[in-house]
Amino acid sequence: MEISSRIPGFYKMTIEERKRQLIKLFDFSEEDASQLLHQMSLPEETADKMIENVVGTFSLPLGLGLNFTIDGKDYIVPMAVEEPSIVASASYIAKIVREAGGFHTEATERIMIGQIQVVGCEDFNKAKDAIIAEKEMLIQAANDAYPSLVARGGGAEDLEVRIINESGSRFNQMLIVHLLVNTCDAMGANIINTMAESLAPIVEHLSGGKVYLRILSNYADRCLAKATCVIPPELLASEGFTGEEVRDGVVHAYEFAASDPYRAVTHNKGIMNGIDPVIIATGNDWRAVEAGAHAYAARYGQYSSMTTWSADEEGNLVGELELPMSLGTVGGASRVHPMAKLAYKILQVDSAKELARVIVAVGLAQNLGALKALVTDGIQKGHMALHSRSVAMAAGATGQLVDIIAEKLVDAKEIRVGYAKKLMEEYAK
Incomplete structure (x- = not known):
């Protein structure tokens, strides 16, 4: 229509x-x-x-x-x-x-990201290579965890692996797996969290490390x-x-x-x-x-x-x-x-x-x-004119009196609750 x-x-x-x-x-x-x-x-x-x-x-x-x-x-x-x-x-x-x-x-395309955090790997580069070598299997495992999304034309489409805090950092080195998921018309938080959690045991086995966080990222830079x-x-x-x-x-x-x-x-x-x-x-x-x-x-x-x-x-x-x-x-x-x-x-x-x-x-x-x-x-001219009604109501004005008090506030260029209350007192006399 x-x-x-x-x-x-x-x-x-x-x-x-x-x-x-x-x-x-x-x-x-x-x-x-x-x-x-x-x-x-x-x-x-x-x-x-x-x-x-x-x-x-x-x-x-x-x-x-x-x-x-x-x-x-x-x-x-x-x-x-x-x-x-x-x-x-x-x-x-x-x-x-x-x-x-x-x-x-x-x-x-509506690609959201799920993150899996791995720490304590004996060799982070070998762990990264091991996960990448099994990328297709991991993608399939993620889709098996949420078949209804695949049926709607979405699902996990790719997987990336990063190593962060490699040298000179005051933080622990860690390996981060990114699962890239087409969430169709869903925001996808629950979908991605379910997929990431389903992959955690497999990622632990492949990397030799320990998985902690497995959750979506709200930095959706593939969904622009x-x-x-x-x-x-x-x-x-x-x-x-x-x-x-x-x-x-x-x-x-x-x-x-x-x-x-x-x-x-x-x-x-x-x-x-x-x-x-x-x-x-x-x-x-x-x-x-x-x-x-x-x-x-x-x-x-x-x-x-x-x-x-x-x-x-x-x-x-x-x-x-x-x-x-x-x-x-x-x-x-x-x-x-x-x-x-x-x-x-x-x-x-x-x-x-x-x-x-x-x-x-x-x-x-x-x-x-x-x-x-x-x-x-300047921003105040239009904004404060519209804001004057809220100020009038805050001073106790109701019904048609709201617009009357608001107009007087704008005319006087005194858009303050104190002045509005003074005008209200004059109307009450």
């Missing part, structure tokens, strides 16, 4: 009107419509089976990233996040990129997704700034982040502002993706920018974001959490690879939104 991610005036609608718009747009079933309308989120009995010591559930606002055109297809992107301005910023940039032809993405965009400068123009000035400011901001880890951390946090909400909304492990993304940002020896921004020969702004994406569309909370299931129906992705491509496009949009704000009016 083809849908348009352009819904003009969506932010002006009431929540009820937005829900009705979604139900009509996606032709939701009665069950899905009821889920959205009545917000039957995570039942406590389900939560009690998901983690330990459950005492309740914790909700986040669920918003929609609009205007996204990715590889010629429109996406409405569910985003679960508590911070104001994130959804608005991503949607704003998506509209600009849409006018420039949309985002273009690609993804590698990349998004790019090319934006003519005239689409970047803002009040008081030409498109060329904005373009050059974004490039300079990127170069700052690429050169300085202190800036890169905040720069990349802004990228994850877009990525994490989609991962959370779809029931995926945002900690795993975060860890892998930050490691990838330091792959050349210094922590640096996850994105790159440059000007091409025609003067266009060119952006790129490539990251590991250890996520899935089956298993885990993705198909257990009621709102995650609904998020997939809104997102309409057919595979984990497609989900990964959408997510990096959102991350790239979020980064440009932050950089464009920083190099023009």
Whole structure:
């Protein structure tokens, strides 16, 4: 079903009107419509089976990233996040990129890594050779441990062996076996852990050492997704700034982040502002993706920018974001959490690879939104205007009074809880 991610005036609608718009747009079933309308989120009995010591559930606002055109297809992107301005910023940039032809993405095969740690080998090089000599047998043994994955077209595909801490290290020398597994549409943690554990006795026998850890790596550098965009400068123009000035400011901001880890951390946090909400909304492990993304940002020896921004020969702004994406569309909370299931129906992705491509496009949009704000009016103007509603509520405002107090905070440029409380006292008189 083809849908348009352009819904003009969506932010002006009431929540009820937005829900009705979604139900009509996606032709939701009665069950899905009821889920959205009545917000039957995570039942406590389900939560009690998901983690330990459950005492309740914790909700986040669920918003929609609009205007996204990715590889010629429109996406409405569910985003679960508590911070104001994130959804608005991503949607704003998506509209600009849409006018420039949309985002273009690609993804590698979904190869995840399982690690087996071996210590105490009498001769590490001989142990390495012995394991490599039996590589095909080990791959087959791993696949025998999880035949259902092989039946779906995935499974262990290769095996690599490394020796680390060889000389001059203060740590013990060890041999590390990497099992490379195509996890299809699963994130694959349980699959890979099962495979690695099944190989441990064989690896011990071949190496003459002792196996300790056998677990997946969240540094999924064989499971990458990349998004790019090319934006003519005239689409970047803002009040008081030409498109060329904005373009050059974004490039300079990127170069700052690429050169300085202190800036890169905040720069990349802004990228994850877009990525994490989609991962959370779809029931995926945002900690795993975060860890892998930050490691990838330091792959050349210094922590640096996850994105790159440059000007091409025609003067266009060119952006790129490539990251590991250890996520899935089956298993885990993705198909257990009621709102995650609904998020997939809104997102309409057919595979984990497609989900990964959408997510990096959102991350790239979020980064440009932050950089464009920083190099023009500054980040606070738009962010604090949206934050003013949270400040008004923190001061005790409810109903229509929230917007009244928020507007006065913005007009006074005093977006503080203390000032909001003072305004509340005046209204109470």
